[in-house]
Amino acid sequence: MVPAFYMSCSEMIEKLEKILAQKSSCEVDVWPYLQTFSSDVISRTAFGSSFEEGRKIFDLQRELEELVIKATNSIYIPGLRFLPTKNNKRMKEIDQQVRGSIKSIIDKRIVAMKAGEASHDDLLGILLTSNYKEIKEHESKSFGLSTEDIIEECKLFYFAGQETTNNMIVWTMILLAKHSEWQTRAREEVLHIFGDIKPDIDGLSQLKVINIIFNEVLRLYAPTILLRRMIHEETKLGILTLPAGSFIQINTLCLHHDKDMWGEDVNEFKPERFSEGVLKVTKGEAVYLPFGGGPRICIGQNFAILEAKMALAMILQRFSFELSSSYLHAPYNILTLQPQFGAHLILHGLKTSVV
Numbered sequence: 512m513v514p515a516f517y518m519s520c521s522e523m524i525e526k527l528e529k530i531l532a533q534k535s536s537c538e539v540d541v542w543p544y545l546q547t548f549s550s551d552v553i554s555r556t557a558f559g560s561s562f563e564e565g566r567k568i569f570d571l572q573r574e575l576e577e578l579v580i581k582a583t584n585s586i587y588i589p590g591l592r593f594l595p596t597k598n599n600k601r602m603k604e605i606d607q608q609v610r611g612s613i614k615s616i617i618d619k620r621i622v623a624m625k626a627g628e629a630s631h632d633d634l635l636g637i638l639l640t641s642n643y644k645e646i647k648e649h650e651s652k653s654f655g656l657s658t659e660d661i662i663e664e665c666k667l668f669y670f671a672g673q674e675t676t677n678n679m680i681v682w683t684m685i686l687l688a689k690h691s692e693w694q695t696r697a698r699e700e701v702l703h704i705f706g707d708i709k710p711d712i713d714g715l716s717q718l719k720v721i722n723i724i725f726n727e728v729l730r731l732y733a734p735t736i737l738l739r740r741m742i743h744e745e746t747k748l749g750i751l752t753l754p755a756g757s758f759i760q761i762n763t764l765c766l767h768h769d770k771d772m773w774g775e776d777v778n779e780f781k782p783e784r785f786s787e788g789v790l791k792v793t794k795g796e797a798v799y800l801p802f803g804g805g806p807r808i809c810i811g812q813n814f815a816i817l818e819a820k821m822a823l824a825m826i827l828q829r830f831s832f833e834l835s836s837s838y839l840h841a842p843y844n845i846l847t848l849q850p851q852f853g854a855h856l857i858l859h860g861l862k863t864s865v866v
């Protein structure tokens with residue numbers, strides 16, 4: 512996992528350094544670079560050796576996501592989604608291409624697995640190996656996952672893990688660009704722990720300032736702002752009685768911006784509120800849910816935090832940054848909470864040469 516984070520981040524840094532070239536500073540919209548970074552991380556961890564094929568699949572997934580966003584933003588006409596419009600045809604085409612490509616990777620892996628050659632250290636390898644064992648144990652294909660299930664798992668992994676994590680990193684960069692004192696503190700911590708060497712897992716787990724910065728970023732700009740639940744039995748909630756079968760939505764954004772809970776400075780960026788831990792500030796109440804809660808809590812939260820720490824540590828080692836005058840602050844929620852017009856920052860190259 513960590514080598515995948517490092518490799519993908521090095522590629523991103525290289526591109527940013529090329530833009531800076533001989534200049535000491537320049538304006539860059541960092542948002543697309545962060546999107547490619549988190550997408551590459553997921554391709555590498557999901558498909559390992561089949562990374563390049565995975566990357567193509569995820570490019571298609573991203574195109575599909577943009578078409579879904581376009582459809583969501585247009586006027587709702589009942590039944591429109593069944594008509595053969597240009598958008599609908601392309602969405603169908605992409606879906607078929609994605610399924611075909613994942614299936615071809617799976618087929619190749621199964622052949623390699625049977626010949627004892629497949630790698631087991633990526634998501635696909637782990638899924639296929641455990642599935643193979645399950646089917647073998649029960650001597651029946653009705654156990655384990657079908658190829659369709661595995662395709663869906665790979666797609667879910669991308670949707671759940673890519674956009675959310677790059678949202679978190681992009682809002683962190685925007686907030687640190689705005690609050691230079693926290694950017695300085697974060698960089699001091701990174702340089703104190705890693706100096707100019709490559710970040711490793713032990714060092715990443717020591718990053719305390721960056722931890723509280725992430726907590727505050729996830730409070731102010733939680734990437735997933737709605738949690739959905741179906742109630743299975745009649746439930747009392749305060750003065751309400753909710754019948755079985757009710758569908759409820761919990762708005763994380765409202766919880767995270769509740770003055771009664773967080774105080775008058777609720778809308779301010781103050782990472783120090785988390786300095787004694789999440790439990791202390793929430794007093795044990797379920798009012799901070801960036802990763803959801805209960806049995807369906809996000810399974811990728813540690814993955815996401817580690818990935819974001821690697822990215823931020825490497826960025827802070829190489830660049831300082833501030834908001835550009837062309838940055839427009841417009842958080843908008845389309846599947847996840849994104850900066851609508853990108854993240855235009857002025858990057859300044861630092862003189863550290865990291866190995």
Ligand code: HEM
Nearest residue numbers: 671672675676679734735802803804807808809810811815
């Ligand atoms: C900052 C990054 C992330 C945020 C804010 C986030 C947030 C969430 C939230 C709010 C949920 C719903 C939980 C609930 O209903 O209680 C969720 C579910 C999920 N997340 Fe994440 N996530 C992030 C990163 C990731 C990553 C990197 C992965 C995979 C590598 C991932 C995989 C999943 C999966 C598979 C689920 C569904 C779990 C289930 O239904 O049992 N997430 N995430």
